[in-house]
Amino acid sequence: xxxxxxxxxxxxxxxxxxxxxxxxxxxxxxxxxxxxxxxxxxxxxxxxxxxxxxxxxxxxxxxxxxxxxxxxxxxxxxxxxxxxxxxxxxxxxxxxxxxxxxxxxxxxxxxxxxxxxxxxxxxxxxxxxxxxxxxxxxxxxxxxxxxxxxxxxxxxxxxxxxxxxxxxxxxxxxxxxxxxxxxxxxxxxxxxxxxxxxxxxxxxxxxxxxxxxxxxxxxxxxxxxxxxxxxxxxxxxxxxxxxxxxxxxxxxxxxxxxxxxxxxxxxxxxxxxxxxxxxxxx
Amino acid sequence: xxxxxxxxxxxxxxxxxxxxxxxxxxxxxxxxxxxxxxxxxxxxxxxxxxxxxxxxxxxxxxxxxxxxxxxxxxxxxxxxxxxxxxxxxxxxxxxxxxxxxxxxxxxxx
Numbered sequence: 001x002x003x004x005x006x007x008x009x010x011x012x013x014x015x016x017x018x019x020x021x022x023x024x025x026x027x028x029x030x031x032x033x034x035x036x037x038x039x040x041x042x043x044x045x046x047x048x049x050x051x052x053x054x055x056x057x058x059x060x061x062x063x064x065x066x067x068x069x070x071x072x073x074x075x076x077x078x079x080x081x082x083x084x085x086x087x088x089x090x091x092x093x094x095x096x097x098x099x100x101x102x103x104x105x106x107x108x109x110x111x112x113x114x115x116x117x118x119x120x121x122x123x124x125x126x127x128x129x130x131x132x133x134x135x136x137x138x139x140x141x142x143x144x145x146x147x148x149x150x151x152x153x154x155x156x157x158x159x160x161x162x163x164x165x166x167x168x169x170x171x172x173x174x175x176x177x178x179x180x181x182x183x184x185x186x187x188x189x190x191x192x193x194x195x196x197x198x199x200x201x202x203x204x205x206x207x208x209x210x211x212x213x214x215x216x217x218x219x220x221x222x223x224x225x226x227x228x229x230x231x232x233x234x235x236x237x238x239x240x241x242x243x244x245x246x247x248x249x250x251x252x253x254x255x256x257x258x259x260x261x262x263x264x265x266x267x268x269x270x271x272x273x274x275x276x277x278x279x280x281x282x
Numbered sequence: 283x284x285x286x287x288x289x290x291x292x293x294x295x296x297x298x299x300x301x302x303x304x305x306x307x308x309x310x311x312x313x314x315x316x317x318x319x320x321x322x323x324x325x326x327x328x329x330x331x332x333x334x335x336x337x338x339x340x341x342x343x344x345x346x347x348x349x350x351x352x353x354x355x356x357x358x359x360x361x362x363x364x365x366x367x368x369x370x371x372x373x374x375x376x377x378x379x380x381x382x383x384x385x386x387x388x389x390x391x
Contacts, residue, residue, distance in 0.1 A: 058306070060389050063299065067291050067310075067383040149284060181284045184317055209364040210317055210381075243365045245374045 013155060014144040016127055017162055018134045026143075026158055071185055074153035078160065078188025082171070088115075088274040089171040091189035093211060095204070096177030098197040099221040101129045103254040103263075104172055108136045111264060115271050116169040120159045122151045122176045129174065139163060150181040153188055170271065179208040190270060191216035198222045198229055202236035209243040217248045217266060224253040285318050289326035292385060297335050300390045305336035307389035313346045313380040315364040320345070339388075348380025 013026040066072070082089050092100050108117045118139040121130040130142035141163045143155050156173065165171050173189060175182045183192075194215035196204050199222055205212040212218060218240055226233070233251065240247055248266065252259040296305050308327075312320060320343045327341045348361025354372035361380050367373050 058389055058391055060387055061299065062387045063295070063385045064387075065295060065385045067288055067295070067385060070291070148287075180317060184284070206365075210315075213364070242367075242373055245372075 013146055013148065015155075015159055015162055016130065016142045016144070018127070018130050018140045018142065024162075026155065068184065071153050074157055075186035075188040078153055078157050081157075081160065082188060082190075085165070085167045085169075086275045087165050087167070087169055087171055088270055089173060089187075089189045090270070091173045091175055091182075091187050091192045092195060093175045093179070093182045093192055093215065094177060094195035094197075095179045095200060098177070098195045098200065099254050100174050100177070100195050101132055103195065103219065103221060104174060105132060105136055106254045106257070106260065107172075107263070107267070108133070108138050110260065111267065112136070112138070114268070116166055118163050118165045118169060118171050120151075120156065120163060120171060120173045122155075122174055124148070124176060139165070145176055148176075149178050150176050150185055151187055152185050156187040168274070170267075179204070179211045183208075183210040183214045190274075193217045193219060195219045195221055196236070198226055198231040198233070202232045203239055205236065205240040205243050212240055212243045212247065215244070215247065217250060219263065220249065220251040221254055223251045223258055224256040285322040286326045286330070288318055288383065289323055289330045292327065293330045293334055293336055295385060296339075296388050300335055300388065303335070303390040305339045305388050305390050307340045307342065308336070309342045309344065309386040309388065311344045311346050311382055311384045311386050313382045314348045315361060315380045316383050317381075318383060344386065346379050346382060349378045350375035350380070351378060352376075 014023050015026055016023040092104070094100050104119065119133045121133060121140060121142040122145060123129055123142065124145050124147065126144070127142050130140045133140040141159050143151060143159055145151065151173065160171070163171070173187055192215040194211055194217070196218060198220065201207070220233070220236065237249055240249060250259065250262045250266065252263055254260070292308065292310065296308055310323070312318060312323070323343065324341055331337045331339055348364070350359045350361055350366060352359055352368035352370060352372050353374040353376055355368060355370040357368055357370065359366050359368045359375055361377070365373065366375055368375065
């Protein structure tokens with residue numbers, strides 16, 4: 001499954017393991033399109049592929065198939081794989097420059113003794129973010145999506161295979177900086193965490209409502225800069241709650257360490273609940 | 283930007299299901315607040331169909347209005363925007379329709 005941007009056809013998706021420095025080309029996005037006929041939706045012709053005798057001239061065939069179904073199937077496989085290992089996975093999304101990597105660096109350094117982290121970095125190009133994460137001592141793989149604007153669940157699956165996270169650990173997935181497309185793609189994560197910052201417009205939640213609706217937590221980063229920017233916090237929070245009244249909103253500054261405790265408490269609660277699915281399956 | 287990928291996926295699904303038959307028409311249901319542009323999908327669909335058994339197929343797009351259930355009072359709310367407010371004042375809504383991207387049916391010969 002690769003409902004990546006079509007424009008990625010001519011540019012490979014690459015996976016780099018920072019521990020070895022090895023880079024591999026992930027399967028060309030559509031090579032696996034015809035793998036496995038796992039049509040679970042009700043359709044009378046499920047077993048008839050390739051048989052034209054079912055298709056008289058101008059026959060209408062009912063499909064009722066979600067276009068993103070293959071991504072969702074991959075996401076469920078990933079979710080099961082993670083649950084089996086009691087691994088908590090979070091999908092960090094934001095526009096470019098909101099501070100995802102800085103927040104990750106800070107979080108890993110502060111909490112590494114409480115919970116082992118590993119990281120999947122998503123960027124169109126370069127290993128720069130992965131190198132920053134590697135400097136914290138944390139295992140990291142980098143997916144370079146080429147021209148594609150988001151990660152999808154099949155990329156996550158390949159990255160996890162390579163990363164091979166420890167049982168009872170946390171995998172942070174830093175998505176490509178983009179507030180649009182990543183909202184469509186379930187990566188198999190426990191939750192999406194959207195990061196906004198006060199150097200952006202305070203109307204981001206209502207301009208990109210899908211992402212704020214898909215997320216469970218919104219971090220409002222860079223609050224140390226509030227005295228210097230025309231950002232109305234109340235207005236931003238009002239927009240965010242209008243789009244998603246269940247959104248947990250945590251204002252903080254990753255660089256000045258303001259209010260990190262609230263974010264860490266939320267993470268600890270997720271960490272404590274990581275075995276819930278495993279127990280419910282037992 | 284992602285419409286070309288979505289169009290590729292639609293072509294992959296319909297041509298796979300059609301087997302060696304030719305696809306002449308595809309009906310797509312797109313929610314009013316789904317994250318894709320119908321014009322862009324039309325354009326990309328034609329491009330992606332070239333050289334496949336769906337080449338020349340017509341793409342019909344049916345817009346599905348947005349509807350939600352209010353989690354506070356249970357009333358149904360029409361979603362004119364990708365968010366809304368119930369008459370009871372609650373914005374805690376469970377979406378029923380409006381964000382789907384679904385292939386409803388296709389015609390093959």
